[in-house]
Amino acid sequence: MSLTSYLLISLVLFVIGLVVMISRKNIVAILLGIELILNAAALNFVAYSRFVTNNLDGHVFSLFIIVVAAAEAAVGLAIVIRFFQIKETIHIDEATQLRN
């Protein structure tokens, strides 16, 4: 219930998101990892706003993180759909067009 516990939860969430992003091969699964990382950061901001500072700037920043995550998820999934229309699969190893 102290600041440390919230920071630890946010750290574990960040690490799990990182593991999901690195180890999975499905593009939508990678986007799931991105959502976990963004949420960990937002939790961090709100925890600091509660325990350290006296104002609600952390809450406002968390709201903006949520907004940005929504916009980025929408565009990311549109790109995934376009990728599927071209390559007929969403395995990340098929994204090799920029490789020499």
Next chain:
Amino acid sequence: MFVQLLFLLSASLTIGCAIAVAVTKNIMHSCIFLLGSLIGIAGLYATLGADFVAVTQIMVYVGGIVILMLFAVMLTGGKDFVSRAQNLLGLAPSMGNKWTYGVGLSVGLVFLLTNVKLILSISEYFPEKKFGNEFPSTVTQIGHLLVKDHVLAFELSSVLLLGALVGAAIIARPRKQ
């Protein structure tokens, strides 16, 4: 006492569902476990007294982003996703193979171990502000902050959302081939 109970429930829901996102074979199940994790985080916001942020989290993530991911999985041949790139050594296709999980876990461990010590010692930098059981409402204050101090970010985020809306519609529209 109930705040602690809610904290424990939300924390275990969050971390448990996050681990399930990492290890589930089926991509649809991963999306649903992400839903559980996001609801757990909303519970954590509630224990911090951030009522507006918690409800916004549920509204945007649960009502919007998770459904968006589910639709994207359905539109891209989701659960029948089979990899053609490499030999997968028995793991399910969307999961990756032992190399990727090895690299992922080692990176995760390195990151965890370097930061855990930092976080555990953070209480010396910030004096422990013990809060009582008062949870004043944040709605009015956030409203004031959004139109006084952070008005630029507020307006820019509306432009960002417009750009994302138009961009997503253009990128994913059906082409006449």
Next chain:
Amino acid sequence: MNQTLVSYLSQYEFFDVLLSLFGKNEGLLAFTIYLVFAGIIVGLCATIGGLGTYAERKISADIQQRIGPNRVGPYGILQFLADGVKMITKEDIMPFTADKFLFYLAPMLALIGVFSTLAVLPWSNGFIMADLNVGIFYLIAISSLVGVSVFLGGYASNSKWSMLGGLRGASQIISYEIPVTISILSITLLAGGMSFGTILGQQEGAPVHWFLFHNPFAFIAFFVYFVGALAETNRAPFDLPEAESELVSGYHTEYTGMRFGFFALAEYIEVFVVCGVGSALFLGGGNLPFSTTFDIIPLQLVQVVIFMTKTLLLYYVVIWVRWTFPRLRVDQLMSICWKYLTPIAIFNLVGNAVWVVVFHGKSIAELLSGGH
């Protein structure tokens, strides 16, 4: 204006008596009161859900000039109990190729989403279980869980009818959330807060103080909200996801017995909640037609009766609409939402904001009576 049930009850004397019974442990007393009231509310809503099926059959029979159920009990009023027993005793089948985890999860998510909204419903001015400062916002947010459950029910059954029904249902629900939320936002603008206590407090007194008659934009917002809410609960002319003649039974084709009962119960209770929100936001909720200075428990019970009357009136209109209008096609449904309801809702929001600025938030009645 922000209280819970326990803090409201704590102003009476019997609360201290109960407190001494519990050995001065306030937390335990609060928990017990919440538990008892949650039980009462859940029982009440389950009965309303069951009686809703009976009411639907009777009212549809009346509209179609037949009699409807009249065998079980006087006037067939125990029909819903017979239906419940039938549903419980049916065999619980799951398709072989269905996705087990999601198949089990979908009806539960629907019920969780709907029952969680009962915590903020304003039964009277004092009997709100938790008068959150983000009350109405919380209600809209939690109702989005039903959309996820519709999609999962359609997907997990692994059959063509269910998949089509699930996709249509989920897209319908997320599309109609927009005009509904914007209409509710206009009322939040007029009331100055998102908590139900604030919104009900502004509508005290004679019916001219209801938000329905506040200004023309709020009047239109009520109808936008009503039509959008009909579509959100998959009801009335918008029930293509569960259309009997088109998709067998849409997203709950493969569900039998009590699992189907969960979906049906979730739908009926969600209609009740939506009508309750409509009556609280636009029709004055449980407010008495006169203002009183004292506050006793029987007065609150009268307010509960008034709230239930208004809600059940709207419920009757919902059932009436279902058996009067033909079903809409899926593209007509989507075009109604995006081409008509959403622009009208945005226009209402802007109109309300302009009204608040120009007339300082006074209603038409106040302007007319304050003019001379």
